[in-house]
Amino acid sequence: MIWAGEPAPDKPTTVPIRFAQVPRILGIDVPPADVFAILEQLGLSQITDSDDTTATFAVPGWRRDLSREIDLIEEVARIWGYDRIPEDNRVPLTLSQPTHRDLVCGTLRDLLCAAGFHEAMTLSFITPELFGLFRPEPDRSPLSVEHSSRRQENLLRQSLVPSLLQSRRENERHGTFGVDLFEIANVYLEAHPGAEGSEPTRVTAVTGRSFGELKGICEAMVTHLAPHARLSAEPLELPGFVDGRGARLLLDGTPCGWLGELTREATDPVDLRDAVTIVELDLATVEAAVETTRRFEELPRFPAIERDLNFVLDEHVSWDDLESIVRDNAGPLLDSVSFGGQYRGQQIPADKKSYVVTIGYRSDERTLTNEEIEEAQARVVASCETGLGASLR
Known part of the structure; x- marks a missing residue:
């Protein structure tokens, strides 16, 4: 055992306090006499x-936590009573109303979630390999960023x-x-000669379902947003689409997007297990057709x-062609036109196909x-025979 002498005497900590700091920090006046009384207690x-x-x-010595002026002021506030400190005035907040586009996107x-799709959020940058998977506007050159932190993308x-195909992979x-995916986001297009570049917003979905089923989902969305608008499709030969399964979509005659089944060659770079069908819509065109005011109609009697x-x-005649002829010639009693089915095979010539159309008629008076x-049926049949070269099966 070594004797080292007595321990050094404990030197008490001293802390100054400025009484003017109490109201400045706490927002209330505490008389100096009360400050003395609280600290002595x-x-x-x-x-x-x-x-x-x-x-x-x-x-x-037992209050090592008190070493600064602010510590003493906090003790004064605690003993004096936090309930005696007034609340700060609330900062006024103004909530912005959702825009028309916000409501349409919502x-x-x-609608897409109700149809079984999951929303994805992907990056705006892609690799050159992905860029070439699907190019609906091949005349536009890609825009590149030289100093991107992602050199390959x-x-x-x-x-x-392409981004959604990668997410599916x-x-x-x-x-x-x-998994069926969709995304609402911007794309980036090079300017045409004499025009500025653009960043349009697209609504895109990728699914393993059939061409007809995805087209039906698009029609359901349009019917919900714009009940009196008509979505039609015209055949389109686009690199990446299976022959006969690609279409340009039109909303009241205005081009609004693309719909088609991708070839295996188009999806091989991402190594997908199954075939996929895609649709890409221009949001601005859809938004312009939305009917914000609805008209009440009584239930039919x-x-x-x-x-x-x-x-x-003939094989080249589309369902939209047939539907248009039926609607134009069925007369005022027409209530609905719906797709009943399509058939190719035995009893049908090789260059022909069969469409079943279901026509509903109704009168509001009787x-x-x-x-x-x-x-009305005879009028429809005659117009289809004349306008489309159709024959009844």
Whole structure:
């Protein structure tokens, strides 16, 4: 054992306090006499004569947490009572109203989620390999960024399809097969000669479902947003689309997007397990057609009567062509036109196909007679035979 002598005497900590700091920090006036009383109750002792502005206190050894002026002021506030400190005035906040585009995008998200799609959020930069997977506007050159931190992904996308195909691949690699994805985001297009570049917003979906099913989903979205608008499709030969399964979509005659099944060659670079069908819509065109005011219509008092017609048509005749002829010639009693089915095979020539169209008739004043319906049906058949070269099967 070594004797080292007595420990050094404990030197008390001293902390000065400025009384003017109390109201500045706490926002309330605490008289200096009350400040003295509170600190003395806590075991602190005044070691210098005070004036009206400052005082110095010795801190007891068991209060090592008191070493600064702010510590003493906090103790004063605690003992004086936090409930006696007034609240700050609330900062006024003004909530912005959602824009028309916000509402349209929200509705599109709800409709696509209800149809079984999952929303994705992908990067705007893609690799040159992905860029070439789907180019709906091949005459526009890609925009690149030379100093991108992602050296391999330095091209700005012109379509959301490559990004969503890559996301679908990543889901498959992690064991999630058959996931249907959509995204609402900007693409970046090079300027045409004499025009500025643009950053249009696109609504894009990638799915393993059929061409017809995805077209039906698009029609349902348009019907919800713009009940009186008509979505049609015209055949389109675009690199990456399977022959006969690509189309340009038109909304009331205005081009609004592309729909088609991708070839295996187009999807091989991302190594997808199954074939995929894509749709890409221009949001501005869809937004312009949205009907913000709806008109109430009473429920019909009389039943609709439906009749089916089975037409044999040339292979190049589309369903939209047939539907348009039917709507234009069925007359004022027409209530609905719906797709009943399509057939190719035995009993149908190789260059022909069969469409079944279901036509609904209704009157707001009475129940229709068979004679009225047969007259309308005959008019439809005659117009299809004349305009499309159709024949009844």
